Amino acid sequence: MSPCWVTSSWVVAPHITRYYLLNRNRETKPYSHVSPIRTSILATITSQQDASSNGAGLFLPSQDSPTTLTRFVLENIRSSKAPEDIVDLISSIQFACKKIASLVSRAGITNLTGLFNEGKSINIQGEEQKKLDVLSNQVLKNALKYSGKMGVIASEEEDVPVTVDESFSGTYVAVFDPLDGSSNLDAAVATGTIFGIFKQEVSCLIEDMADNIEPSQLHCLASTLQPGSRLLAAGYCMYSSSTMMVLSLGHGTHGFTLDPEVGEFVLTHPYMKIPKRGQIYSFNEANYHQWDPVLQEYIENLKSGKNRSGKCYSLRYIGSLVADVHRTLLYGGVFGYPGDKKNPNGKLRLLYECAPMSYLIEQAGGKATNGKQRILDIVPNTTHERQPLILGSEEDVDELMHVYTKYAAKLQV
Structure with missing residues (x-):
């Protein structure tokens, strides 16, 4: 039997390889009956031979060893003072997110769209719960619980912080919105999970949050x-x-994309930086006449080009916090869910939405405010406290704060 090249499950005879090498620079194609798959294999062999002949070694793909999320967290811990057991928490969260991603992608064909319990289930916010709101909440709760690192788990979908069994308790506090933007789910609009991790100040268990709660x-x-x-x-x-x-x-803020072929989050956006100034504003302008005069003036200046940049801004508003903030992080500009006459404190929850998003934006070089103070400095009074939220590029947010300062000065005169 004559010697031959072996690659994967294909066997390629030497004379075919030689023919390909001799004819690769000609306009005529090698054997017309050779399938595209075999042609691709031959091209790989040729690349390997060329590399070897130049002393460069075998040909390697450009991403032969991508950085997975787990690997990134481990390396980050080694180079910083981050606690080692944060790895277990992030691993639990990424597992839950993979599961939720699967549920969301198949919601339309598995009867997971629409309201839970025929619309009779209302969460603490007074909002009707979607089927996937309830399911996603349970997925994330279980994943965090079984990490063995949680002391307290607080969810937007729960009335009070969630019970943690003593056998699974740890020293961290997790706050999360399991499925932000679920009202858009039936229209196949982007949704997301938002989370934050705190260190618990004392070790404790919340077993029963009744009226007679113990000190x-x-x-x-x-x-x-x-x-x-x-x-x-x-x-x-x-x-x-x-x-x-x-x-x-x-x-810093880092982005990881789920590779469906291997089921791993892979680092694709290291050290994300929001531009100093953007050219997009993202507000629900249907509420314009409910806003205060400061915000109205600011938005008018953006639309007319009378702002500091002298450029007219474009409106982009999806109505899903994760999607709107993600776009703002990538392209710059300003996102806002401000207070208005109907909802003076806005509708976003400080613990589950405002604080985690503001943390990410600041780590990427941006700013976040409620119009009066930095979001990250606000101490919540209740687990479901709402706050106005305006975040984005540093110069855009600074310009808004300048308008507020100007109006405050006028009122003092």
Whole structure:
């Protein structure tokens, strides 16, 4: 039997290889009956031979060893003072996000769209729960619980912080919105999971949040009410044309894309930086006449080009917080869900939405405010407290704050 090249499960005879090498620079194609797959294999062999003949070694693909999320977290821990057990938490979160991504992608064909319990299930926010709201919440709760690192788990979908069994308890506090933007789910618009991790100040268990709550449990609840500046980690996972996790452990903001072929989040956007100024504003302008005069003037200046940049801004508003913030992070500009006459404190929850998103934006070089103070400095009074939120490029947010300062000065005169 004559010697031959062996690659994968294909056997390529030497005379075919020689023929390909002799004819690769000609206009005529090698054997017309050779399939595209075999032609591709021959091209790979040729590349390997060329590399070997030049002393460069075998041909290697450009991403022979991508950085996975787990590998990134491990390397980050080695180079910083981050606690080692944060690895277990991030691993639990990424597992939950993979599961939720799968549920979202198949929702339309598995009867997971629409309202839970025929619309009779209302969460603490007074909102009707979607089927996937409830399911995603359970997936994330279980994943965090079985990490063995959680002391308190607080969810937007729960009335109170969630019970943690003693056998699984740890020393961290997790706050999360399991499926942000679920109202858009039936229209196949991007949704996402938002999360934040705090260090618990004391070790405790919340077993029963009844009216006769004990003082020790009240202290445990207080461990949840921490300002965003104390976050150890924050991130979101966006379920769209691709599934992407954006994460910060306090050393920059980094983006990971889920590779469906291997089932791993791979680092695709290291050290994300929001532009100093953008050219997009993202507000629900249907509420324009409900806003205060300061915000109205600011938006008018953006639209007319009378702002500091002298450029007219474009409006982009999806109505899904994760999607709108993700676009703002990539392209710059300003996103806002401000307070108005109907909802003076806005509608976004400080713990589950405002603080984690503000943390990510600041780590990427941007700013976040409620119009009066930095979001990350606000200490929550309740687990479901709402705050106005305006975040984005540093210069865009600074310009808005300048308008507020100008109006405050006028009122003092």
